[in-house]
Amino acid sequence: MNDSTNKTLITMEGVTKFFGPFQALKNINLKVRKGEKIVVCGPSGSGKSTLIRCINRLEKHNEGQILIDGKELTDQVKDINAVRREVGMVFQSFNLFPHMTILKNLMLAQQLVRKISKTEAKDTAIKYLERVKIPEQAEKYPIQLSGGQQQRVAIARALCMKPKIMLFDEPTSALDPEMINEVLEVMVDLAKEGMTMICVTHEMGFARSVADRVIFMDMGEIIEEAPPKEFFNNPQNTRTRNFLSQILSH
Amino acid sequence: MSFDLHLIVESLPVMMMGLGITIKLLIISGVLGLVLAIFLLLMRISGKWYLNFPAQMYIYVFRGTPILVQIFIVYYGLPQFEVVRDSVFWPILREPTGCAILALSLNTGAYVSEILRGGVLGVSKGLLEAGSALGMSAYHKFVYITAPIATRLALPAYSNDVISLLKSTALASTITIADMTGIARTIVADTYAPYEIFISLAIVYLIFTFGIQKLFGLIERYLGRYTIREQPHE
Amino acid sequence: MSDFQTFIYVRIPEMWRLALPPFGNHMLSLIKDTALISIIGLNETMFVAKQAITVTGEPFTMYIVVGAIYLGFSTIVTLFVMGVEKFGERTTVGAK
Ligand SMILES: Nc1ncnc2c1ncn2[C@@H]1O[C@H](COP(=O)(O)OP(=O)(O)OP(=O)(O)O)[C@@H](O)[C@H]1O
Numbered sequence A: 001m002n003d004s005t006n007k008t009l010i011t012m013e014g015v016t017k018f019f020g021p022f023q024a025l026k027n028i029n030l031k032v033r034k035g036e037k038i039v040v041c042g043p044s045g046s047g048k049s050t051l052i053r054c055i056n057r058l059e060k061h062n063e064g065q066i067l068i069d070g071k072e073l074t075d076q077v078k079d080i081n082a083v084r085r086e087v088g089m090v091f092q093s094f095n096l097f098p099h100m101t102i103l104k105n106l107m108l109a110q111q112l113v114r115k116i117s118k119t120e121a122k123d124t125a126i127k128y129l130e131r132v133k134i135p136e137q138a139e140k141y142p143i144q145l146s147g148g149q150q151q152r153v154a155i156a157r158a159l160c161m162k163p164k165i166m167l168f169d170e171p172t173s174a175l176d177p178e179m180i181n182e183v184l185e186v187m188v189d190l191a192k193e194g195m196t197m198i199c200v201t202h203e204m205g206f207a208r209s210v211a212d213r214v215i216f217m218d219m220g221e222i223i224e225e226a227p228p229k230e231f232f233n234n235p236q237n238t239r240t241r242n243f244l245s246q247i248l249s250h
Numbered sequence B: 001m002s003f004d005l006h007l008i009v010e011s012l013p014v015m016m017m018g019l020g021i022t023i024k025l026l027i028i029s030g031v032l033g034l035v036l037a038i039f040l041l042l043m044r045i046s047g048k049w050y051l052n053f054p055a056q057m058y059i060y061v062f063r064g065t066p067i068l069v070q071i072f073i074v075y076y077g078l079p080q081f082e083v084v085r086d087s088v089f090w091p092i093l094r095e096p097t098g099c100a101i102l103a104l105s106l107n108t109g110a111y112v113s114e115i116l117r118g119g120v121l122g123v124s125k126g127l128l129e130a131g132s133a134l135g136m137s138a139y140h141k142f143v144y145i146t147a148p149i150a151t152r153l154a155l156p157a158y159s160n161d162v163i164s165l166l167k168s169t170a171l172a173s174t175i176t177i178a179d180m181t182g183i184a185r186t187i188v189a190d191t192y193a194p195y196e197i198f199i200s201l202a203i204v205y206l207i208f209t210f211g212i213q214k215l216f217g218l219i220e221r222y223l224g225r226y227t228i229r230e231q232p233h234e
Numbered sequence C: 001m002s003d004f005q006t007f008i009y010v011r012i013p014e015m016w017r018l019a020l021p022p023f024g025n026h027m028l029s030l031i032k033d034t035a036l037i038s039i040i041g042l043n044e045t046m047f048v049a050k051q052a053i054t055v056t057g058e059p060f061t062m063y064i065v066v067g068a069i070y071l072g073f074s075t076i077v078t079l080f081v082m083g084v085e086k087f088g089e090r091t092t093v094g095a096k
């Protein structure tokens, strides 16, 4: 490996997060290098969403330090938006702008945030729609698309900003089973192209084939962190074992 | 009791001469009220207590008191003060129409700002998070996400408020304005035929209301085209 | 449960909880609309105010007082409705 692939893009050190008196994250330490793919799993309420939402500051952490490509996350609004430009996010519930066509959804932030011209934004949008295999839907509104198609649009929308990091928060949990694969395929392609990714997901097939490391969280802590082979075949912690036996049994 | 149809036929055109004033009151107060409402809304959602609190008080007072009292305070009350009579606003406040427009705008502004706020609160948090995640500024999120969606959500309630405003314009007649109701009251005073006159007046307002409803129905359909699953036939 | 029981124990409690906020608003409108009665000359607050003005010659002061009286009524109704709403919420939380 050369230097550039070894560069650390995300550093979390001693990160904690409280919601009122409730502690959602406890002493989180995590380093993600350029090109790494991390899968995060764990029971409901364990803090997975909170963890990745802290990375683009949709949640503000209380203690510790988060560095994104060398920039520390603080309260400076300018800096936050500069960081967010570089970090794409895909939500469980798609969150496409319902009042805009698919094409407009993909062009909006390019024009407003990246200050890219309309024609160039449109070209980029169409390019990424082709990448997620739905160029023919460009003029439709989100509601006219299936869930799987909407999620692929959401991925394309994030990619249009040419992010260095992509965050996925259970991107397939809201989908009917027959649509899950079309979204996972797009994510696998993205992984192959070398995108740095953190995915909260319970799709263990995806974790096995794509992840460099799998992280298991419980009660706001990172309990276990290992390459997928080790993680699935020889989990160290009993809580991990219980969790795996539960989700792999069905 | 006899019902004089002939009288209705005769007085309807006379009442319609007041239609212009009714429409003028409705449109000018409606527009000014909407502008005021947007200011109040921005104060309400600014997150700054020193903007939020005065706006909230304003809304509380203007929604908590009758529009008639507000009209009377402006028309009968304000001229009590030397300052008002000497101010640049006196040419407006001296005229009953100016007073009616002022009172109606202040009143409808309070109601409409709450309606708009309902729309803003109805915008799903996830969409704004998506905007944030794309690096959009608070201003861009408001202009490109919140405002258009909130407008669509607030429209049905807003059309109801426009209809309320139409009905409130009738109160202008209590401060000597010759709108449709004012003219009707004059005719009733002359003819002693309240049933014929007021019932036909009510029907005119009803038709007016129907028109407003239809108009907003069209706007709603246009602004809400993205909420319909089927591809429109083109 | 029979249809009748469903109606009494489920639909009605559910209904008044949903209907209460708009009903409260409606009561407020109604109170404020009582002001309109003065136009036809009955002895309500506004009418009394008009008479008082002819004596005192201070219309602003009088109408502000009238406004304050109505505002007081509105406040009482609002607080009452809020109280009942809270009570309604508590029962639904308990029912879960
Ligand atoms: N805005 C909030 N206010 C208060 N508590 C919150 C908030 N967001 C999350 N929490 C709490 O923090 C904990 C972690 O939440 P989080 O959403 O990160 O869990 P998760 O692991 O993503 O769960 P799931 O699998 O259900 O999505 C939960 O107990 C949740 O109730």
Ligand SMILES: [Mg+2]
Pocket (backbone or CB within 6 Å): A048, A049, A050, A169, A170
């Ligand atoms: Mg979650």
